Amino acid sequence: MKFAIAQLNPTIGDLAHNAQQVLDAARQADRLEAQVLVTTELMLCGYPPRDLLLQPSFIQAMADQLDALAAELPPHLAVLVGYAAANPKARYHGEKPLFNSTALLQGGKVQQVFHKQLLPTYDVFDEHRYFAPGQGPSSFTIPLGDWGLRVGVTICEDLWNDEEFWGGRSYPRNPIADLADDHVDVVINLSASPYSLNKAQLRASMLAHSATRFRCPILYANQVGANDDLIFDGTSMAFNRQGDLVARLPSYQAGLAVVEYDPIQRDLCPGDIAPLPADENEAIWSALVLGVRDYTHKCGFSKAVIGLSGGIDSALVAAIAAAALGPANVLGILMPSPYSSDHSVTDALALAQTLGIAHQTLAIGPLMADYDQVLDPLFAGTSSGIAEENIQSRIRGNLLMAVSNKFGHLLLSTGNKSEMAVGYCTLYGDMNGGLAVIADVPKTRVYALCEWLNRQVSSGTGPVAPVTLGELSAQVGHLTDALIPQNILEKPPSAELKPGQVDQDSLPPYDVLDDILDRLVQRHESVAEMVAAGHDAAVVDKVLRLVSRAEFKRRQTPPVLKVTDRAFGLGWRMPIANRWKSEVKQLATEPAEQLLEA
Numbered sequence: 274m275k276f277a278i279a280q281l282n283p284t285i286g287d288l289a290h291n292a293q294q295v296l297d298a299a300r301q302a303d304r305l306e307a308q309v310l311v312t313t314e315l316m317l318c319g320y321p322p323r324d325l326l327l328q329p330s331f332i333q334a335m336a337d338q339l340d341a342l343a344a345e346l347p348p349h350l351a352v353l354v355g356y357a358a359a360n361p362k363a364r365y366h367g368e369k370p371l372f373n374s375t376a377l378l379q380g381g382k383v384q385q386v387f388h389k390q391l392l393p394t395y396d397v398f399d400e401h402r403y404f405a406p407g408q409g410p411s412s413f414t415i416p417l418g419d420w421g422l423r424v425g426v427t428i429c430e431d432l433w434n435d436e437e438f439w440g441g442r443s444y445p446r447n448p449i450a451d452l453a454d455d456h457v458d459v460v461i462n463l464s465a466s467p468y469s470l471n472k473a474q475l476r477a478s479m480l481a482h483s484a485t486r487f488r489c490p491i492l493y494a495n496q497v498g499a500n501d502d503l504i505f506d507g508t509s510m511a512f513n514r515q516g517d518l519v520a521r522l523p524s525y526q527a528g529l530a531v532v533e534y535d536p537i538q539r540d541l542c543p544g545d546i547a548p549l550p551a552d553e554n555e556a557i558w559s560a561l562v563l564g565v566r567d568y569t570h571k572c573g574f575s576k577a578v579i580g581l582s583g584g585i586d587s588a589l590v591a592a593i594a595a596a597a598l599g600p601a602n603v604l605g606i607l608m609p610s611p612y613s614s615d616h617s618v619t620d621a622l623a624l625a626q627t628l629g630i631a632h633q634t635l636a637i638g639p640l641m642a643d644y645d646q647v648l649d650p651l652f653a654g655t656s657s658g659i660a661e662e663n664i665q666s667r668i669r670g671n672l673l674m675a676v677s678n679k680f681g682h683l684l685l686s687t688g689n690k691s692e693m694a695v696g697y698c699t700l701y702g703d704m705n706g707g708l709a710v711i712a713d714v715p716k717t718r719v720y721a722l723c724e725w726l727n728r729q730v731s732s733g734t735g736p737v738a739p740v741t742l743g744e745l746s747a748q749v750g751h752l753t754d755a756l757i758p759q760n761i762l763e764k765p766p767s768a769e770l771k772p773g774q775v776d777q778d779s780l781p782p783y784d785v786l787d788d789i790l791d792r793l794v795q796r797h798e799s800v801a802e803m804v805a806a807g808h809d810a811a812v813v814d815k816v817l818r819l820v821s822r823a824e825f826k827r828r829q830t831p832p833v834l835k836v837t838d839r840a841f842g843l844g845w846r847m848p849i850a851n852r853w854k855s856e857v858k859q860l861a862t863e864p865a866e867q868l869l870e871a
């Protein structure tokens with residue numbers, strides 16, 4: 274008796290293409306003599322479909338696609354497919370018209386339908402907006418010799434609510450416990466669980482716990498690929514009833530695994546276990562490469578443009594883009610101003626050369642002079658300040674968008690999470706772009722990732738992950754000792770908007786800033802807790818005020834690829850016109866310029 278797990282990469286709304294992926298996987302599973310194929314949550318429409326779910330024509334098209342798929346599948350194979358099913362009982366306003374469902378397709382038609390019971394509505398999830406909860410327990414039976422194997426079906430969050438695992442902090446219901454009470458032999462879970470740092474390890478310990486606690490094998494199929502800001506790592510797994518890992522699919526790529534069930538032992542047999550990324554840097558790098566590749570291609574682009582400043586943020590984004598799209602599809606634009614250092618140009622050129630990407634230099638001095646001249650009647654008699662400095666950034670943003678418009682390149686923006694948090698970036702300037710590639714990566718991690726990249730290349734360790742450095746190395750071919758030129762790693766970070774400017778004139782050292790931000794954004798700590806951890810109260814106060822003051826900018830940031838537990842975007846929904854002072858001593862009404870320089 275064999276189960277197949279299909280780890281697939283659906284595109285939101287591309288029903289025919291997603292169904293074709295299921296069909297291809299089913300044919301492969303059939304050739305491998307599997308009896309059951311498990312796909313991922315909402316596979317037919319892709320996860321998360323968001324407000325497409327509010328369009329009745331979309332739901333009808335999905336139902337039609339499901340019937341068409343059922344008719345084409347190998348007839349003996351039982352195929353579990355995630356889709357959104359109409360809720361026939363929904364009659365009054367406010368009752369949700371849909372279920373988040375799994376169809377069991379076999380013999381050319383839909384045999385059974387199971388509904389998700391626990392609907393996540395936190396962080397980036399908003400499932401109560403669309404779905405009614407199902408009432409379990411949900412199972413089906415596969416004839417096996419003279420008995421029937423009872424298979425319990427759950428959908429993603431259904432498995433995330435074991436009160437023992439979370440130390441009592443969960444809802445009263447646990448669908449896995451209900452299935453165990455119902456004496457199922459195996460539990461299946463169809464998931465769309467987005468990547469964040471170390472989440473694969475969390476999922477594994479949670480699954481191992483449930484398998485052990487209920488003495489029940491678990492097969493877990495997770496979506497792979499990126500849809501908008503969310504990156505899905507896949508890393509599908511299977512655990513036996515002792516809680517041992519018996520199979521794992523590779524992270525960050527589509528694939529199919531077959532796991533055998535032994536009816537005598539009533540347990541899963543050991544199968545192939547793909548390695549996890551070797552460390553945190555490899556995991557984040559691989560996630561970002563997948564995020565850029567899928568966003569770019571799924572939005573219909575093949576090429577990207579990036580402003581290359583000779584700094585570390587644009588260097589990392591350019592390396593990610595080169596790995597994701599191929600160096601031939603990345604264009605770096607150097608735009609020196611009279612305030613730019615020589616090394617901003619030489620370092621950017623060295624980077625373009627090691628990455629093998631095309632580059633072009635557009636000097637912005639004459640445009641700055643034109644702006645000064647045009648604004649002179651209005652600005653005469655005022656002292657030069659932030660308005661004039663930001664014009665440089667806006668000229669660059671404008672030129673980059675002109676290149677994007679002219680040649681159809683996607684503009685990748687380069688701001689990191691630390692500067693996005695405190696508003697150390699210019700609206701309609703360096704914030705321009707279609708995708709904010711590293712806006713969930715703190716500056717200290719930007720350095721760590723670049724150092725890791727250089728170590729990988731210089732140690733000649735070769736491919737580190739299937740979609741990542743290996744491909745980049747293969748494409749670049751001539752990598753020597755460093756991918757990111759050493760000077761980019763060593764020089765002090767600077768916006769170079771005025772002579773001699775460095776980030777640390779305005780901001781606390783990045784290790785201090787990032788620790789405070791982590792405590793604020795991820796861990797919801799109070800000022801008192803941060804001070805107790807050793808931070809200076811005045812520094813904490815300044816950072817909190819900057820964060821509060823910059824909300825209007827973050828709301829206008831391009832979609833941010835999420836790699837932490839809490840990214841700016843859907844998981845961070847703060848009001849802009851906001852007078853809540855928390856423990857911040859005073860409302861942040863000072864201009865950002867004064868705050869940054871305080």
Ligand SMILES: Nc1ncnc2c1ncn2[C@@H]1O[C@H](COP(=O)(O)OP(=O)(O)OC[C@H]2O[C@@H]([n+]3cccc(C(=O)O)c3)[C@H](O)[C@@H]2O)[C@@H](O)[C@H]1O
Nearest residue numbers: 659663666696697698699700702703768770825865866869
């Ligand atoms: N609540 C609100 N809702 C909507 N809009 C609001 C707003 N409050 C201010 N604004 C608008 O925002 C403007 C201020 O924001 P903005 O124009 O971005 O300018 P601002 O934040 O004043 O200055 C940008 C800062 O980013 C730094 N920086 C660091 C690194 C790189 C770069 C770079 O550009 O390369 C820049 C730069 O040194 C400076 O300190 C106001 O003049 C106002 O128009």
Ligand SMILES: Nc1ncnc2c1ncn2[C@@H]1O[C@H](COP(=O)(O)OP(=O)(O)OP(=O)(O)O)[C@@H](O)[C@H]1O
Nearest residue numbers: 580581582584585586587607608609687703767768
């Ligand atoms: N001289 C320049 N040429 C091209 N692009 C630039 C230049 N200066 C700034 N940019 C663009 O604006 C972004 C923000 O730049 P800036 O150097 O001011 O800040 P940063 O946070 O230190 O980033 P980086 O580390 O990439 O320099 C850069 O990442 C780059 O995309």
Ligand SMILES: NC(=O)CC[C@H](N)C(=O)O
Nearest residue numbers: 393429430433465466467
């Ligand atoms: N799609 C879901 O139900 C996802 C929720 C789940 N807790 C996760 O992050 O993986």
